Amino acid sequence: MHLTPRRLFRAVALAEAVTWALLLAAMLAKYGFDAGDLPVSVAGPVHGLAFLAYALTALVVGLDRRWPRSVTLVAVAAAVVPFATVPLERSVERRGLLDGGWATEATDDPADRTPVRRALRWMLTHPALFTVLLVATLAVVMSVLLALGPPTEWGAHAG
Template sequence: MSPRSLYRSLAFAEAVTWTLLIIAMVIKYVFHAGDLPVQIAGSIHGFVFISYALAAGLVGVNQYWSKRLITLAVATAVLPYATVPFDLKMDRSGKLDGDWRRSATADPRDHTLVSRLLRWMLRRPALLGGTSLLTVVVIMGTLLIIGPPGGQS
């Protein structure tokens, strides 16, 4: 999977899960269906949100995005559907072009600690995938222990 396909897939999935969450809230509040629809859609959305944020960071470092641009990419997930226009802009501007950087180049940005760690992980895809999944699960678990935004209803 290329950086482009990973990022674009999760940006789209993030928008889809916003839709699920909004539908679940309508079902809860308009049709008085209880908390279950929001708990299910919220959990799915939360998982995809965290996955998208992690992927935006990973792809951003790989593609030499600035810290500001990586932060902006993550921030788009907070606003419903904002990942879609941001994704289109990044794709049209060529900021998603290229493969994963598994080898260092002469570019000074390839010699930072973060870039070296990225390359090391990219050469071990099972470890990268497992670590990424574990990171998402730990963050998700921590947030579930803390509780939903706004407290229990």
């Protein structure tokens, strides 16, 4: 199976929404049924990883498909609202913004000569290395976030 921008974006958008459901169920178990911290301590990092993977995917696909900045920003921000990634994915699909394969060749568009587009094309033509870089980025960001603790505690120890 060939991993197109459409397939990748759809899969990660769905995973992000599913992990929202897991996190909300875990919070219900913890606060509604006194299940303790375990459900949230498992579902929280799983959702956090899916959230970050979706945000990175939205950024990469938005750059590759040449979405307007506003569309890319809305796509990334959709991860903040529970389940919003699925209708967002459907919307960009209906508008044809996920059509085609990866843009691995430069065109006459001056934007294709920017360092960001050149780097993206290089990474897309080296998928194994690109995957390693994305996984490493996710690992570093997740490690920092896990060290910071739950978002509700950020800044609680300041001052």
